[in-house]
């Protein structure tokens with residue numbers, strides 16, 4: 762079992778890159794944000810526990826995430842290759858992942874950090890739109906839907922996620938700096954870190970990632 766980790770601030774393009782890389786490798790793309798949004802939608806206990814934290818742009822309690830990842834690995838086969846997009850997000854989650862890796866005989870790494878300056882992060886996050894019905898993602902500048910405000914896939918009306926509202930964006934970036942950015946050092950010390958410039962378009966970023974994980 763192998764677990765490739767994607768690091769990077771909100772808006773760095775982890776999700777977009779992860780979809781592409783997961784297809785190229787191939788690997789299974791695991792977005793904890795998407796799993797939590799699904800849990801909220803379905804009203805599961807994890808979803809109920811997570812909702813207020815997510816709306817505020819704060820981290821959901823570690824136990825919710827660690828249980829979720831533990832269940833995922835338990836249900837997986839030894840030859841699985843995962844691409845984790847959004848987990849771990851602090852040092853205690855990284856330590857828990859290392860423990861799970863021992864238990865499941867999995868290798869953690871490489872950890873790919875997608876690096877983007879704050880100005881560009883703000884531009885990207887502010888323009889994000891999502892489809893509440895099918896989950897498709899769009900961007901007013903870089904990936905506009907064919908008809909403004911309408912999902913290309915299922916024609917539902919697009920929304921701005923609660924956590925993409927301006928005040929919440931600011932808070933998410935602070936949370937990233939305080940809690941998640943230290944993981945860059947964590948994986949650097951472990952010799953697993955690969956830095957990638959995330960300022961280019963989606964194809965350029967995906968190519969750069971493929972280069973460093975080969």
Ligand code: AMP
Nearest residue numbers: 793794814815818819820821847848850
């Ligand atoms: P994302 O789609 O990755 O930006 O995640 C959306 C939200 O889900 C985050 O702002 C957090 O509230 C929550 N979340 C996702 N992954 C984690 C994690 N590993 N630890 C804590 N909260 C998380």
